[in-house]
Amino acid sequence: MTFNANRRQFLVGTGAIAAAAAFPAFAQDKPKLRFSAVFSEQDIRAEMMKKFADAIKDDFTFEGYYGGNLFKQGTELVAMQRGNLEMGNIAPQDVSKQIPAWSIVTAGYLFRDAAHMRKFFASESGAELKKMTEDQLGIKVLGPTYFGVRQLGLKPDKEVKTPADLAGVKLRMPGGDAWQFLGKALGANPTPMAYAEVYTGLQTGAIDGQDNPLPNVENMKFYEVMS
Numbered sequence: 001m002t003f004n005a006n007r008r009q010f011l012v013g014t015g016a017i018a019a020a021a022a023f024p025a026f027a028q029d030k031p032k033l034r035f036s037a038v039f040s041e042q043d044i045r046a047e048m049m050k051k052f053a054d055a056i057k058d059d060f061t062f063e064g065y066y067g068g069n070l071f072k073q074g075t076e077l078v079a080m081q082r083g084n085l086e087m088g089n090i091a092p093q094d095v096s097k098q099i100p101a102w103s104i105v106t107a108g109y110l111f112r113d114a115a116h117m118r119k120f121f122a123s124e125s126g127a128e129l130k131k132m133t134e135d136q137l138g139i140k141v142l143g144p145t146y147f148g149v150r151q152l153g154l155k156p157d158k159e160v161k162t163p164a165d166l167a168g169v170k171l172r173m174p175g176g177d178a179w180q181f182l183g184k185a186l187g188a189n190p191t192p193m194a195y196a197e198v199y200t201g202l203q204t205g206a207i208d209g210q211d212n213p214l215p216n217v218e219n220m221k222f223y224e225v226m227s
Contacts, residue, residue: 032061036076037089038068038195045089045147068196074175081137093178099132106178108185114146147213152186154209155202163187172198172207186211 033056039045046066053062065071071079076088077095096102111117120126121144130141152160152171160166163186171188173179174195183190191207201207 030059030061032063033086034063034065034070035087036065036068036070036079036085038073039066039089041066045145068194073194073196077137077139080139091174093174093176095133095137096178097176099136101132102129103178105129106182108182109150111146117144117146149213150211151214152209152211155205156208170206170208172201172210183211 035049037043037045037049041064043066046064049062049064053064056062071085071088074091074094076085077090077098079085080088080090092102092105096106105120111120121130121141133139133141154160154169156169158165158169166187169188170191171183171186172193173183173190175192180190180192188209193201193207195212198207198210198212202210
């Protein structure tokens with residue numbers, strides 16, 4: 001197996017998976033690939049990474065860290081830039097903090113489906129964004145990931161048909177201006193909170209609801225909390 005990499009790499013999309021820092025020369029030991037993500041080990045994306053690990057086991061030592069156990073949400077990109085991480089789940093919002101042009105792909109509900117997202121990142125515009133990460137951050141984008149339509153779930157018994165119906169609702173959103181703007185655009189009161197804290201936040205009433213793709217909702221047992 002041939003694997004040439006002299007820059008850190010990651011996958012991006014509506015949510016993102018990131019991969020590999022600069023590798024040492026192939027000597028006695030196999031290069032180590034540490035992967036960090038906030039989603040759980042039961043998530044379908046974690047299963048995908050396990051298959052990836054099996055495919056490269058003869059050439060690399062893969063270490064998967066899930067549930068934000070290695071790096072907290074939003075810190076993975078900087079960890080990669082510092083050489084402390086080889087792979088990670090990176091959101092476009094995190095990239096946009098350093099490259100404002102990336103904010104164009106942080107808008108909620110921007111892509112119709114997986115095919116639409118893949119088509120964009122394969123286009124000239126997508127290639128331009130990927131080149132920016134290489135030139136400005138020393139990071140190489142491997143490709144986008146798609147994990148479904150976002151789901152808005154509320155603990156209060158409340159019918160929502162328009163943004164006005166979310167007025168006063170404490171809606172969990174990740175930290176960062178792009179995410180907070182999305183929460184306001186939905187009509188809610190966006191409350192920054194790490195993904196790993198959402199389950200407890202719903203139980204204690206610190207937040208009234210969350211906005212996540214369905215796999216995330218199922219993995220965090222939101223239905224149990226909000227039933």
